[in-house]
Amino acid sequence: MFSKILIANRGEIACRVIKTAKRMGIRTVAVYSDADRDALHVEMADEAVHIGPAAASESYLVMDKIIAACKQTGAEAVHPGYGFLSERAAFPAALAAEGIVFIGPNPKAIEAMGDKIESKKFANAARVSTVPGYLGVIESPEEAVQIAEEIGYPVMIKASAGGGGKGMRIAWNASEVHEGYARSKSEAASSFGDDRVFIEKFIQNPRHIEIQVLGDKHGNVIYLGERECSIQRRNQKVIEEAPSPLLDEATRRAMGEQAVALAKAVNYDSAGTVEFVAGQDKSFFFLEMNTRLQVEHPVTELITGIDLVEQMIRVAAGEKLSISQSDVKLNGWAVESRIYAEDPYRNFLPSIGRLVRYSPPEEKVSDGVTVRNDTGVVEGSEISMFYDPMIAKLVTHAPDRAGAIEAMSEALDAFYVDGIQHNVPFLTSLMNHPRWRAGTLSTGFIAEEYPEGFAPAEPDAAALETLAAVALTMETLRRERLDHLPGRLRPHSGAVREAWTVKVGKAYIPVRLTEGYPGTPIEMDIAVGEGTPVTVTSSWVPGDALWNGTVGGKRVTVQVRPVRSGYRLDWQGFSVIARVLTPRTAELDALMPEKLPPDTSRLLLCPMPGLVVSIAVTEGQEVKAGEQLAIVEAMKMENVLRAERDCVISSIKAKPGDSLAVDAVIMEFE
Helix, strand or coil: CEEEECCCHHHHHHHHHHHHHHCCCCCCEEEEEEEEEEEHHHHCCCCCECCCCHHHHHHHCHHHHHHHHHHHHHHEEEEEECCCEEECCCHHHHHHCCCCEECCCCCHHHHHHHHHHHHHHHHHCCCCCHHHHCCCCCCCCHHHHHHHHHHCEEEEEEEEEEEECEEEEEEEHHHHHHHHHHHHHHHHHHHHHCCCEEEEECCCCEEEEEEEEECCCCCCCEEEEEEEEEEEEEEEEEEEEEEECCCCHHHHHHHHHHHHHHHHHCCCCEEEEEEEECCCCCCCCEEEEECCCCCCCCHHHHHHCCCCHHHHHHHHHHCCCCHHHHHCCCCCEEEEEEECCCEEEHHCCCCECCCCCEEEECCCCCEEEEEEEEEECCCCCCCCCCCCCCEEEEEECCCCHHHHHHHHHHHHHHCCCCCCCCCHHHHHHHHHCHHHCCCCCCCCCHHHHHHCCCCCCCCHHHHHHHHHHHHHHHHHHHHHHHHHHCCCCCCCCCCCEEEEEEEEEEEEEEEEEEECCCCCCCEEEEECCCCCCCEEECCCCCCEEEEEEEECCEEEEEEEEECCEEEEECCEEEEEEEECCHHHHHHCCCCCCCCCCCCCCEEEEECCCCEEEEEECCCCEEEECCCCCEEECCCEEEEEEEEECCEEEEEEECCCCCCCCCCEEEEEEC
16 A cells, blocks of 8 residues: 555545545645645645646646656655546556556546547447537537537537536537637637537437446456436536436446446546436436546445545555445435535626635534535635635435435535635525425526526515524624623613514514523524414524524524624525614614615626636627627636627727726726
């Protein structure tokens, strides 16, 4: 077994590998760029080596710098994580030339399966069912249009060396192929250093199901069940689960055996994933093979009890698999939510900045439920524009799917992040979506259920009542504490007021405190409107970020952020301002005029912090609705900004190469 390994990656996956290596008694070496000097993975590792500037192309993607770090520290092996160099066949070959072991598959397997074009050719030769498409390299947008029309719309344009949703575009007509071809090539070049793209038929209403395989260097290969990854946005996975609610045992076995046969055909000798696109009728087609550890590997680990990182390390060291196919048992259900630094209220545009507050739910195993949080950040960490915007992967496991979803919903309620925008409200909304809970999934789920994008949901009557009761307990306790501060000239000495009005959002909710006195722990009987009083309990004290307690016997976790004269409460995907008022004050408050936001209809604002790639118009130019105005790149994704209406460009305030903050003015319209 190795005594020291280097992790050629960053963020949560680097931290994940370090945890297993430490448990195995293996020393670890981290590498870091200028942007990651103070990153968590650097702190966790036994040693750390600086490898260059912030841009990945000058640090994490430079093989010579990784090899030099191995020589400098005496690392015997390298774990690549996912992304970066993990699927580049030249990397393990270069390591082998220096006598360093690659903790992953052999270079020939990576070449055969890691390249999407070559893998489809190989799968066809091996008689594996594949999606119809053109597997050759496409040289021009005109050729792309011709191929797309031969296949039939819609088509998917994909980067050959791609992954993570980068370099992928769906096209429904010739003009979308023309533009998607250029964008896919550009993203592929900047993300992977390889601008080749190919085209395949886009199967409508499909499900994305993948099989985890594990092989060793002695010819043994097994499969560890499947993962359902159909909840995607812009071709990037958002929620994964294992097993899939679609599959039965016969289909699972058929997919698993096909995945194993494919892996054996290329002498696969590590952890890998064979991805399938599946129809609602349980038909399935080979999509691609990822010759690396997947982002969503924790759900498989939780239902099988197998540490995939440990198995990768043991296989790389030459050990035989200690697990046979008959040993693999699927226990319970696991769900993973990817916590991203992106603004769900602004079409999920990336958000960068410092984590002013970062308090994830406690990792624990209790009453048959597991809560796990794989992360690469701590409070105070900075989310950089140079890398993927993932903050963490929150995973729950329970005896059944409903239990795992309920545990995830509760854990998301307790995931407290400030300083940047994030997608926790959206994930919470998804967890409570009836179609998701029913398991009626497809890769078009998000587009179909949120066609206008994600907007803050309005609390229903039951949610308003719960939030009003929570707000009343907090406000009465806050006032009680103020009344008894030393030095107060007029401390409160009378009875506690019974009648209140809680303004939750725009709703005025009459509430009555029928029994109980402000104190810690909180225990009060509160009636909402003319309803029957319910008991509200909590250990909350002023200053706590989370209100944990019960309302009418139901467990509730609400995120609390103080605002002027009230609180911002975040719960179950709802985000509202709550203010506790006397009934007379509430009457007057209802008469106050509403302050409207400023008019920005004549401005093109930068929707996220990013780099201006190009400006497509000039001052004085007339443009039609839908025409391209500019392209802004953030976190390796190119975002095309279009005119929302017919207009004339009056002035342009930015130029290609400018780094802009969110809401910076790019141009003005007449």
